[in-house]
Amino acid sequence: MRNYDKLIFELSRPGRRGYSLPPLDVEMEDINNLIPENLQRKTDNRLPEVSENDIMRHYVNISNKNYGVDTGFYPLGSCTMKYNPKINEDMATFFQTLHPLQDENTVQGALKLMYELSEFLAEITGMAKVSLTPFAGAHGELAGMMIMKAYHEKHKDFKRTKVIVPDSAHGTNPASAAIAGFDIVEIKSNEDGTVNLEALKAALNDEIAGIMLTNPNTLGIFEKDILEITRLVHEAGGLLYYDGANLNAIMGEVRPGDMGFDIIHLNLHKTFSTPHGGGGPGSGPVGVRKHLVEFLPKPHIEFKDNKYILNCDCPDSIGRLGNFYGNFGVLVRAYTYILTMGKVGLKHASRMAVLNANYLETKLKDDYLLAIDGICKHECVFSGLNDKSTGVTALDVAKGLLEFGYHAPTIYFPLIVDQAIMIEPTETESLETLNEFVSIMKKIAQIAKEDPEYLKHAPYSTPVRRLDEAKAARNPILKYEEPHE
Amino acid sequence: MKVLEGLYYSKEHEWVRVEGNKAYIGITDFATHSLGDIVYVELPELDAELAKNDVLGVVESVKAASDVYTPVSGVVVEVNEALADQPELLNEDPYTNYLAVLELTNESELEELMNSTEYEAFCENQ
Numbered sequence: 001m002r003n004y005d006k007l008i009f010e011l012s013r014p015g016r017r018g019y020s021l022p023p024l025d026v027e028m029e030d031i032n033n034l035i036p037e038n039l040q041r042k043t044d045n046r047l048p049e050v051s052e053n054d055i056m057r058h059y060v061n062i063s064n065k066n067y068g069v070d071t072g073f074y075p076l077g078s079c080t081m082k083y084n085p086k087i088n089e090d091m092a093t094f095f096q097t098l099h100p101l102q103d104e105n106t107v108q109g110a111l112k113l114m115y116e117l118s119e120f121l122a123e124i125t126g127m128a129k130v131s132l133t134p135f136a137g138a139h140g141e142l143a144g145m146m147i148m149k150a151y152h153e154k155h156k157d158f159k160r161t162k163v164i165v166p167d168s169a170h171g172t173n174p175a176s177a178a179i180a181g182f183d184i185v186e187i188k189s190n191e192d193g194t195v196n197l198e199a200l201k202a203a204l205n206d207e208i209a210g211i212m213l214t215n216p217n218t219l220g221i222f223e224k225d226i227l228e229i230t231r232l233v234h235e236a237g238g239l240l241y242y243d244g245a246n247l248n249a250i251m252g253e254v255r256p257g258d259m260g261f262d263i264i265h266l267n268l269h270k271t272f273s274t275p276h277g278g279g280g281p282g283s284g285p286v287g288v289r290k291h292l293v294e295f296l297p298k299p300h301i302e303f304k305d306n307k308y309i310l311n312c313d314c315p316d317s318i319g320r321l322g323n324f325y326g327n328f329g330v331l332v333r334a335y336t337y338i339l340t341m342g343k344v345g346l347k348h349a350s351r352m353a354v355l356n357a358n359y360l361e362t363k364l365k366d367d368y369l370l371a372i373d374g375i376c377k378h379e380c381v382f383s384g385l386n387d388k389s390t391g392v393t394a395l396d397v398a399k400g401l402l403e404f405g406y407h408a409p410t411i412y413f414p415l416i417v418d419q420a421i422m423i424e425p426t427e428t429e430s431l432e433t434l435n436e437f438v439s440i441m442k443k444i445a446q447i448a449k450e451d452p453e454y455l456k457h458a459p460y461s462t463p464v465r466r467l468d469e470a471k472a473a474r475n476p477i478l479k480y481e482e483p484h485e
Numbered sequence: 486m487k488v489l490e491g492l493y494y495s496k497e498h499e500w501v502r503v504e505g506n507k508a509y510i511g512i513t514d515f516a517t518h519s520l521g522d523i524v525y526v527e528l529p530e531l532d533a534e535l536a537k538n539d540v541l542g543v544v545e546s547v548k549a550a551s552d553v554y555t556p557v558s559g560v561v562v563e564v565n566e567a568l569a570d571q572p573e574l575l576n577e578d579p580y581t582n583y584l585a586v587l588e589l590t591n592e593s594e595l596e597e598l599m600n601s602t603e604y605e606a607f608c609e610n611q
Contacts, residue, residue: 171550412548418519418611469547470522474572 077422080270111308126257127287140265140284145180230260252347352427384419559587
């Protein structure tokens, strides 16, 4: 069924149904008595009319085209595509019938779970308190930047309108700071992507609200000057924001709070194994040290008089970030993950993640050009093939991997590496899986020498081949257009 | 890679063509090749006063979005509006399709830029 490519609208036939209802046994009511006329739909809603069988086959067939962590190895750098243990899914089903508008007395168990999860995350990161509300990583970044702003404004330090972002940062960092109303000061990194202390010193002044950093950085290198960096920024009156995207490298070993960071966001969907990769749902809790707790988004979950409560009386809070309390289903999975792993397990996970990345780095560096030669953390970055004479690009290598049944690594990021190929194996892969991947990568390097044209046109056997990305970006068709009769 | 004689070049891969006191500014063939297919171009506003190294615009490709910096100071007197609907023009002919025209306010800045021979050598080391 590889070539299945129908839209559900195309299966629709007038009058076809997936249900049958008994005759109406109450009196018909005129719709105008129930819904004001101005709120009534005037045109047909054009829902597809299909049988249950049609729906089943349609979705099973399109899901068969999917590639996920449950299908195979998924070395997408910076995304921590670790396996999501199915006990997490089991636990999530317990909470399916809850409604977010229920009285808090009737959801004490759910509130307890959220309270305890935020305590766990605070302990793991070295923060005083964590809010679970942000719906994804970049939302957590935005919350963190709003907290930074609220802090300076509370101290009437209105001059601090700029945020420093290194040129190796995730693109979401400058975007989040800009949305929060800051101007961005970009500083050049050292060759290994670490912060250039001289550039940092030159950028620091009384207009700097803070800095956004990822540690280990996007090249998978730990900032060895981190204590000096946090000291310099604090002395200049700024705050330090920790992008938790790469926490999987250091979880249980070292804590951002102990490094001197003031604000952090975490990606539960990366580090804490909850499913992602299809566009969500994510979860990006934001944590802060003691002097910033009052600014956290509301409501604050608290434990008072033997009862869990949602406290909305937080005058200095940056406010609500959305309806209700975050992506609760993701929180249940992360809570389950932390409890099943335990303190020893979490530490072991990040050690294995680092070991796996270094194993791949060592095995592949004869064929692929290492961006930074040396020990990496949880991911390794190559700058294309060692042999530059073949004309085979990072994109061609990635497309070759698709042909051989793998998900591609991240390519062309970080931007400071030419032809970047960023590989993050995570801890949940066995030695056998890593060895198979190494042999395929070596095979691709061999093909690049012998038959580069083969890679230039790969993949061949996937449901779709090379897409016209430029056309998709220039002329996107975002909704189904009914064919003209 | 194509480099035209008679233009000034910056290390950020912008080119400048001077006509009288006007400077036509675009991005080089090297830049468009490393960006790949360009899908969106953001242009400056008319009459904007820009200092050297200010952001002149943004070029977005299927790979990444990049700021374009003006290598010279000046006032924006014209923008190439055709790029709004046809960003691919930058890939097709980067030296004809300028982003904007600036009225120069400090001509001496041109001396800090590279000529075509220097730029060619610079790109070889990239």
